[in-house]
Amino acid sequence: MYDANKKKSRSLLLKPKTELALQSTNLVSRGLDLVRQLSLNSISGLRKAAEQGFALAQYNLGVMYENGIEVTQDYNEAMKWYRKAAEQGLAEAENALGYMYYSGKGLPGDYDEAIKWYRRAAEHGLAEAQFNIGFMYDNGRAVTRDYNEAIKWYQKAAEQGFVDAQYNLGVMYDKGKGVPQDHDEALKWYSKVAKHGGFIEARGMRQL
Amino acid sequence: MHVNLIPQPNPEEKELTEKRIRLADMAEMLSQNELELETIKADLLVFEERYLRTVGVMYAELDKIKAQILEILARCYPLDEEAGKRAAEARNQARESARATEFIEQHKKQKHLIPSDELKKLYREAARTMHPDLTTNEEARVARQKMMVQINLAYENGDAERLRLLLRRWLKSPESVEGEGTGAELMRVTRKIVQAEERLRVIDIKMAKSKSTDLWLLKEEVDDAEQDGRDMLTEMANAIKSEIDAAKDRLDNLMENFDYV
Numbered sequence: 001m002y003d004a005n006k007k008k009s010r011s012l013l014l015k016p017k018t019e020l021a022l023q024s025t026n027l028v029s030r031g032l033d034l035v036r037q038l039s040l041n042s043i044s045g046l047r048k049a050a051e052q053g054f055a056l057a058q059y060n061l062g063v064m065y066e067n068g069i070e071v072t073q074d075y076n077e078a079m080k081w082y083r084k085a086a087e088q089g090l091a092e093a094e095n096a097l098g099y100m101y102y103s104g105k106g107l108p109g110d111y112d113e114a115i116k117w118y119r120r121a122a123e124h125g126l127a128e129a130q131f132n133i134g135f136m137y138d139n140g141r142a143v144t145r146d147y148n149e150a151i152k153w154y155q156k157a158a159e160q161g162f163v164d165a166q167y168n169l170g171v172m173y174d175k176g177k178g179v180p181q182d183h184d185e186a187l188k189w190y191s192k193v194a195k196h197g198g199f200i201e202a203r204g205m206r207q208l
Numbered sequence: 209m210h211v212n213l214i215p216q217p218n219p220e221e222k223e224l225t226e227k228r229i230r231l232a233d234m235a236e237m238l239s240q241n242e243l244e245l246e247t248i249k250a251d252l253l254v255f256e257e258r259y260l261r262t263v264g265v266m267y268a269e270l271d272k273i274k275a276q277i278l279e280i281l282a283r284c285y286p287l288d289e290e291a292g293k294r295a296a297e298a299r300n301q302a303r304e305s306a307r308a309t310e311f312i313e314q315h316k317k318q319k320h321l322i323p324s325d326e327l328k329k330l331y332r333e334a335a336r337t338m339h340p341d342l343t344t345n346e347e348a349r350v351a352r353q354k355m356m357v358q359i360n361l362a363y364e365n366g367d368a369e370r371l372r373l374l375l376r377r378w379l380k381s382p383e384s385v386e387g388e389g390t391g392a393e394l395m396r397v398t399r400k401i402v403q404a405e406e407r408l409r410v411i412d413i414k415m416a417k418s419k420s421t422d423l424w425l426l427k428e429e430v431d432d433a434e435q436d437g438r439d440m441l442t443e444m445a446n447a448i449k450s451e452i453d454a455a456k457d458r459l460d461n462l463m464e465n466f467d468y469v
Contacts, residue, residue, distance in 0.1 A: 027264045027308050028256075029422045031444060035429045038443050044436045 058085035059093040075106025091124035111142035127162035147178025227397045234404040239335035262441045266448040268305040273455040275302040330371040341403035
């Protein structure tokens, strides 16, 4: 079973839109939009925007601290910024904060807190968080193990094209966990994974 | 019996002295805040010009090319109402951007300068001396308002000589001295204080308004980045330049194909 919770380190930096379409007629307000985007391209600009309360900048700063990009790695700082962004309802930050609790980075692990934040992010429709909840049901962490619930959440994430969820869903059908064993259905999900041609060898598919 | 009368300060005179001190403070504050307001205006003019020269012209060029692209597309799909509408919008935007940047061409001669400390000092002195809210005489007020306009203009143009001249002239022709005793003077001083307070409030509002404009926010972003050693205006111009290049490629492509349409 693929555990994205363990292997994934957040490397994704959300970028604000850069398209300068015909939306604004004013040269000055267009410039203001542009300068704000550009200023996020430096750590000092990012920090300033984060301190001014922009959720996206707070999240990005959290990612920099969690992974030690351009700053010294510091899980406490990462937590601090994720939390600020999460409290503003940014789904990516809610999920990242949940992951910090899950993995016990910078503090003792806390599955209850983890799933609490995953649920918030999932409510905002974030596939990765839906997958994470599925995984917790799958493995009985913070909740009683419940394959039906796990499948429900994997399904949501898989339908949004989240590859890890597609793979795990394939496994559920393959092994008949929470559903009657169904190799056709398993193959369907494994093929989707294989099509991404990405990180997973079509391990399950070879076994079929 | 011999009584030594200790001279009692007349309460009215005492109040007048206190109010005069207060008025002097107010005049000081008033001249300071008028200066700040004028400085914001001057800084904004300088910045706007710099912005339009470096970034504004790039937007204008981009808009022109975008308008051409959409124009061609509209001609390729004459039945597509949406295409026609977009082309018209793009045309309008290109025209507006061009107009905004042409403005700086016309004002090329009139260079805006960042005010020097000397100029600021002169401005404060002039404002303190001639401020219209520091008189109660209606005629004098009108005269002072006219002076204030000239003072602001001289400051905006960075013309220290002109400020000195205005001051000299004013001091040579003093306003009629208002007499008629302590009571009348007390009333006038009180009135001046009230006027000054009102003007200070107005200045506060005007400053807050200026500082909430997009132009001011943009200026702040650029200034802050400058302190970090970043030249934002150039970065912006470069970002738009790459958009222009992409748009040009697209336009060239369309033009080639359009020959066959």
